Amino acid sequence: MKQKKSIGTVFKNGIFAENPTFRLVLGMCPTLAVSTAVFQGLGMGLATTFVLVFSNFVIALLRNIIPDKVRIPAFIVVIATFVTIVDLMLKAFIPSLSESLGIFIPLIVVNCIIFARAESFASKNSVLLSITDGLGMGLGFTLGISLLSACRELLGNGTLLGIQVMPESFQPMAIALRPPGGFIMLGILLIIINAAGKAIAKRKVMKAKEAEL
Amino acid sequence: MTSLILIIISGVLVNNLVMSQFLGICPFLGISKKTETAFGMGMAVTFVMVLASVITYLIRAYLLLPFNLEYMQTIAFILVIAVLVQTVEIVLKKVSRSLYQALGVYLPLITTNCAVLGVAISNTTAVEGGYNLIQSAVNGLAGALGFTLALVAFAAIREKLAMNDLPKWMDGFPGALIAAGLMAVAFQGFAGLI
Amino acid sequence: MQKKLIVSPGPHLHNHAVSTQRIMLDVVIALLPTAAAAVWFFGGSALMLMIVAVISAIAAEYVYQKLTHQPVTVSDMSSVVTGLLLAFNLPANAPWWLAAVGSFLAIILIKQLFGGIGQNFMNPALAARAILMLSWTGLMAANVLPHAGQWVAPLAADAVSVATPLTHGAEGFTLWQLFSGDVPGMIGETSKLALLLGGVYLLIRKVIDWRIPVSFLGTVAIAYFIQTGTLYSVESGAHNVLYQLLSGGLIIGAFFMATDYVTSPITGIGKLIMGVGCGLFLFVIREFSSYPEGCSFAILFLNVLTPLIDRFTTKKPFGFEKPTAPAKEAKA
Numbered sequence: 001m002k003q004k005k006s007i008g009t010v011f012k013n014g015i016f017a018e019n020p021t022f023r024l025v026l027g028m029c030p031t032l033a034v035s036t037a038v039f040q041g042l043g044m045g046l047a048t049t050f051v052l053v054f055s056n057f058v059i060a061l062l063r064n065i066i067p068d069k070v071r072i073p074a075f076i077v078v079i080a081t082f083v084t085i086v087d088l089m090l091k092a093f094i095p096s097l098s099e100s101l102g103i104f105i106p107l108i109v110v111n112c113i114i115f116a117r118a119e120s121f122a123s124k125n126s127v128l129l130s131i132t133d134g135l136g137m138g139l140g141f142t143l144g145i146s147l148l149s150a151c152r153e154l155l156g157n158g159t160l161l162g163i164q165v166m167p168e169s170f171q172p173m174a175i176a177l178r179p180p181g182g183f184i185m186l187g188i189l190l191i192i193i194n195a196a197g198k199a200i201a202k203r204k205v206m207k208a209k210e211a212e213l
Numbered sequence: 214m215t216s217l218i219l220i221i222i223s224g225v226l227v228n229n230l231v232m233s234q235f236l237g238i239c240p241f242l243g244i245s246k247k248t249e250t251a252f253g254m255g256m257a258v259t260f261v262m263v264l265a266s267v268i269t270y271l272i273r274a275y276l277l278l279p280f281n282l283e284y285m286q287t288i289a290f291i292l293v294i295a296v297l298v299q300t301v302e303i304v305l306k307k308v309s310r311s312l313y314q315a316l317g318v319y320l321p322l323i324t325t326n327c328a329v330l331g332v333a334i335s336n337t338t339a340v341e342g343g344y345n346l347i348q349s350a351v352n353g354l355a356g357a358l359g360f361t362l363a364l365v366a367f368a369a370i371r372e373k374l375a376m377n378d379l380p381k382w383m384d385g386f387p388g389a390l391i392a393a394g395l396m397a398v399a400f401q402g403f404a405g406l407i
Numbered sequence: 408m409q410k411k412l413i414v415s416p417g418p419h420l421h422n423h424a425v426s427t428q429r430i431m432l433d434v435v436i437a438l439l440p441t442a443a444a445a446v447w448f449f450g451g452s453a454l455m456l457m458i459v460a461v462i463s464a465i466a467a468e469y470v471y472q473k474l475t476h477q478p479v480t481v482s483d484m485s486s487v488v489t490g491l492l493l494a495f496n497l498p499a500n501a502p503w504w505l506a507a508v509g510s511f512l513a514i515i516l517i518k519q520l521f522g523g524i525g526q527n528f529m530n531p532a533l534a535a536r537a538i539l540m541l542s543w544t545g546l547m548a549a550n551v552l553p554h555a556g557q558w559v560a561p562l563a564a565d566a567v568s569v570a571t572p573l574t575h576g577a578e579g580f581t582l583w584q585l586f587s588g589d590v591p592g593m594i595g596e597t598s599k600l601a602l603l604l605g606g607v608y609l610l611i612r613k614v615i616d617w618r619i620p621v622s623f624l625g626t627v628a629i630a631y632f633i634q635t636g637t638l639y640s641v642e643s644g645a646h647n648v649l650y651q652l653l654s655g656g657l658i659i660g661a662f663f664m665a666t667d668y669v670t671s672p673i674t675g676i677g678k679l680i681m682g683v684g685c686g687l688f689l690f691v692i693r694e695f696s697s698y699p700e701g702c703s704f705a706i707l708f709l710n711v712l713t714p715l716i717d718r719f720t721t722k723k724p725f726g727f728e729k730p731t732a733p734a735k736e737a738k739a
Contacts, residue, residue, distance in 0.1 A: 025386050028242065029327045033235035076295055076324075080288040088284060103334050106287045110325040112239055175542040179233055180401065183394030184516070190387045248718060369714035370528055377522035380475060391520060395529050398537050399711045402688070402704020405697030 005125075007132045014136025020113045021144025022193045027113040030104050031145045032182040038161045041149030043097045044104065045142025047090065051082045052114050052141075053134035059122040060130035066123075075118045076109070083109040113141060151185050152176045217351050222406065224355025230328045231363040232400040237328030241364055242389050244316075246375075251368035253312045255361025257305070257320065259354065261297050262329050266353030268293050269333040270346050290333050291324075298324045332356045367396060427524065431484035433614045437605030438491055438663070444588050444598035448553035449499040450560060453594040456506045457494040463510035464490030471519050485524050489513050492532035492663060495595020496656070496703075497539075499551040499560065505543065509535045529710045530667050533660075537703050549592045572645070572654040573699045582639065585653040596659040606662035615666040618678040619685075623661040626686025628652060634694070656702035657689065664703075670710045677713075677720040684709045 020026045027048070034044045058078050059066075066074045087105050090098040098105065108114070117137055122130040153159055156176030158166035166172075175181040230236045237258075244254045269290050277283050302320055305313045313320070323329060332353050337343040344352055370392055379388055445453040464486040472479045493509045513535035518527045540547045549571050554560050569591045572580050584590050588598025596602070609615045631648045632638070639649040652658075665671060665685055672678050685705045692701025 025242070026239070028238040029235050032238060072321075072324075073292065073295060076291055077288065080291050084284060084287050087287065103331060103338075106334055107236075107327045107331060109287055109291050110327045110330050112322075112325050115325055171543055171546070173542040174544065175398075175538055178397075178401065178541060179235060180394045180397035180538070180541070182235070183390050183397055187387045187390030187394060190390065191382050194387070195382060248715070366711055366715050369718055370711065373528060373714045373717075374521065374526075377526040379522050380520065383520055388521075391516070392528070395517065395534060396711050398534060398541070399529070399704060399707035401537070401541055402692055402698070402701060402708060403696070406692070406695055 005129055007129065010129055010132045011136040014133060014138070015140040015143060018137075019140040019144060020137055021141055021148075022190060024113075024116075026116060027111050027141055029107065030111060031141075031148060032179075032186060034101055034104055035145055035149040035152055035182060036156070036177045037153045037159075038146055038149045040097070040100050041145040042142065043090075043094070044101055045138070045145045047086050047101075047105065048108055048111060048113070048141055049135065049138025050086055051079065051108055051111075052117065052138040053131055054082045055079045055114055056117060056122040056130040056134035057127060059118050060125060060127045063123045071123065075115065079114055079118070080109045113137060148182075148186055148189060151189065152181060155185075156181060217348070220348060220351050221355040221358075224352055225359035225362060226400070226403040227406045229359040229363055229400055229403075230331070230356050231360055232397045233404075234331065236331040237326055237360050240322065240326055241360075241367065241393070242386065245364055245368040245371055245389070248365055248368040248372060250315050251364040252361065253315055255357070255364050257301060257312075257316065258323055258326065258329065258360055259357035261294070261301055261323055262332055262353045262357040262360075263350055265290075265294050265297055265329050265333050266336055266349040267346065268297070270336060270344075270349040273337060273343070274346075286334075286337070290330060294329050294333070295324045328356065328360055363396075367393065370396070427483040427485060430614055431488050433609065433612050434488050434663075435484065435491065437608045437614075438488075438495075438595075440601035440604045441495060441595050441598060441659075442491070444601040445495065445594040448555055448588050448597060449551065449594045450554060450558040452499045452501075452551075452560070453494075455503060456497050456499075456501060456594065457491060459503045460494035460497075460506040460510050461487055461490035463507040464493070464514050467511045467514040468519065471515055477523075480524060483524065486514055489518070489531050492595070493535055495659065496532060496536040496593050498547060498549040498592075499594050501546060505539060505546055509539050512538055525669050527669060528714065529707060530664050530670050533664050533703050533706055534710075537707055540703070552591055553589050553597065555589060571699065572650070573693065580650075582649060582653065585650065593656065596656045599653050599658045602658045602662060606658075609662065609666075615662065615668075616675075616678055618675055619666045619671060619682045620661040622679045622682025623665055623685045623689075624652060624657070626683045627657065627689055630686065630690040634690075651693075655693075655700045660685075660702040660706055665706045665709070670713060672713050672716045672720060674717075674720045677716045680716050680720070681709045681713065684712065 014020070018024055021031055030044050030048070035041045055075075055078050059075060062074075083106060086108065087098075090101070090105060117133060121133045125133070150160060153161075154165060155173050158164060158170050158172045173181075176185060224230075228234060231238065231241050240254060240258075245251050272289055272293060273286065277286055277289060282289075298321060301323075302313075305316075305320070336349040336352055339348075339352065343349075371389065374388065374392065383391070442457060445457070465481050468486040469479055469481050472481075490510050490513075493513055494506055497506060497509070513531035517529055517531040517534045518524070521527050536547075550569050551560055552569055570579075571591045572585060580590050586599050588600065590597050606615075606620065610617055610620075628648050631651045635643065635646045635648065637643050637647040639647045643650075645651070645654070656664075661682075665681065672681050688705035688708055689701050692698055692704060698704070
């Protein structure tokens with residue numbers, strides 16, 4: 001018997017329980033590469049969300065029409081089409097973002113998140129649920145990459161979204177903006193979030209036990 | 214000739230795909246638990262990357278540019294790579310069954326390996342007008358060798374770490390990420406090389 | 408909670424903490440001449456940095472082990488050594504917090520997070536130095552002229568961008584200056600005389616193995632001999648073997664950093680490979696990159712390759728049989 005999924009659960013799933021960045025650990029390449037400033041991180045997250053939502057939509061729409069043998073190339077063409085659209089739109093409307101994100105815009109097409117959701121969700125669920133899943137996952141990803149960007153920009157530049165936040169006497173730690181900093185910051189963030197997750201889960205169990213008594 | 218050597222040094226050390234460009238992170242974190250598998254993956258990626266560099270160059274030179282279809286580049290490139298990986302899968306199944314099984318689900322994942330598509334695209338933007346055929350192939354080779362080096366060295370480190378008493382919360386990805394970060398520190402030594 | 412069997416290279420002494428302490432004590436003794444030279448040439452600021460670094464290192468280890476409910480091992484003196492070595496890698500005009508941050512990074516990020524003593528894969532003091540250099544490049548520039556016998560640096564020297572022996576184009580240092588330590592540089596790496604005294608002590612006490620220093624220095628010597636053709640001459644300035652051997656972090660690196668038995672290969676052959684590798688990369692970075700000094704990165708890169716080197720050079724344990732690949736038979 002198939003479990004009925006509600007839109008709310010599907011949406012929240014992408015942001016918390018199955019957050020692509022911190023739980024599924026997918027989409028690492030753009031997360032690490034583009035997170036040197038919040039503006040870039042947000043931009044990348046939202047561009048990816050756009051592609052995710054639309055590709056999930058189309059694939060869910062056509063899920064009963066696409067023959068199983070050619071589903072991989074079909075997914076690729078759909079995803080690549082929307083990536084090309086995003087690429088051209090950014091080039092036209094926000095050229096500064098297009099330039100700073102550089103090669104990682106066309107690389108959205110190989111973002112494992114999009115492929116994974118197409119394969120495991122959109123090809124098996126209704127259009128409405130798939131759009132919601134795309135939105136949830138995309139926003140979860142945006143949240144993750146923006147969080148990392150905030151940490152790195154704060155530590156490595158003293159700014160957030162370009163605005164000076166740290167006091168003048170703060171000496172920015174330049175390595176935060178370089179590759180080693182990206183890896184280490186994400187690792188530390190993951191440790192903190194995992195620990196927080198465990199603490200919250202523990203508290204839920206304790207509360208449930210107390211409620212039983 | 215010197216420019217080719219520079220391309221190789223740049224590809225393997227200075228602009229290492231994983232350590233400097235953040236490409237190929239998923240397999241880097243996912244397949245690096247054993248050195249043998251890592252090496253096998255590296256070789257598979259090398260094969261695909263060199264061929265992909267050549268074929269995407271040809272497609273761009275003789276199809277996309279003459280017919281003003283540059284905006285189709287992303288779609289065309291990724292389709293080429295997908296077909297290439299499928300072919301490698303079939304060939305590997307016949308030639309080396311053990312390697313095929315060891316790589317498992319990671320083989321088709323080479324399609325989504327941003328490193329392969331990344332190199333194909335950067336071949337077109339590296340210099341004014343993009344690299345020529347030979348340069349593209351060499352760049353693909355260098356990138357793949359650098360990727361293999363990073364993967365194999367990291368796998369050896371992880372094998373060693375598996376015997377350590379890591380704190381519980383370092384288990385899995387956090388530990389791998391921090392170790393990778395320290396490895397990246399070492400690679401920074403090559404930053405000003407070229 | 409079962410502690411896994413510790414598989415580590417010999418010598419296997421029974422009381423783990425005491426044996427580590429003995430080795431660390433020897434290292435501290437070996438570093439005393441260098442500490443004295445650092446204070447002699449760089450005065451009060453050098454002393455301050457050493458004190459801050461060592462106290463921070465001990466504090467970092469103590470606090471971490473307390474917070475994670477582990478037995479406190481500060482008495483094994485390894486954090487003292489790390490703190491001291493880190494201080495030696497700082498310039499005299501480094502702010503005190505740089506030493507503290509460096510020590511925290513070395514002890515917590517590079518050593519404790521990976522399992523503590525004996526389990527790090529990179530030299531903690533060196534990796535911390537590299538991170539500091541990449542983060543606060545300006546603060547890590549060796550900008551102070553040595554002021555032998557004086558407690559405080561003469562004011563004029565601090566504001567001027569000072570040329571170190573390896574800054575391209577700098578040629579005005581005599582061999583004796585390089586050897587005694589009367590040159591600008593990190594406070595612990597300038598006095599080759601003091602360092603060599605310590606290095607020889609460690610070799611005699613069998614705390615370090617001769618292979619790494621010899622192959623490291625040997626490779627650098629050969630590389631520079633091939634490049635410059637001169638062992639030493641005053642006219643050749645910096646372009647001769649002896650000048651290069653006695654400049655920068657090479658001596659401290661070859662004797663105290665690369666030889667860290669935790670982060671270097673286990674076998675003799677492995678150690679030789681590491682020494683040669685370090686020498687080659689040092690040469691390449693010094694000659695072809697925009698960095699004036701490449702010793703830290705050369706050693707760190709070989710730290711990264713050490714597990715791989717071990718894979719290829721360790722002998723199989725007695726009685727071990729390689730499992731046959733069943734696929735090969737199935738194919739036939």
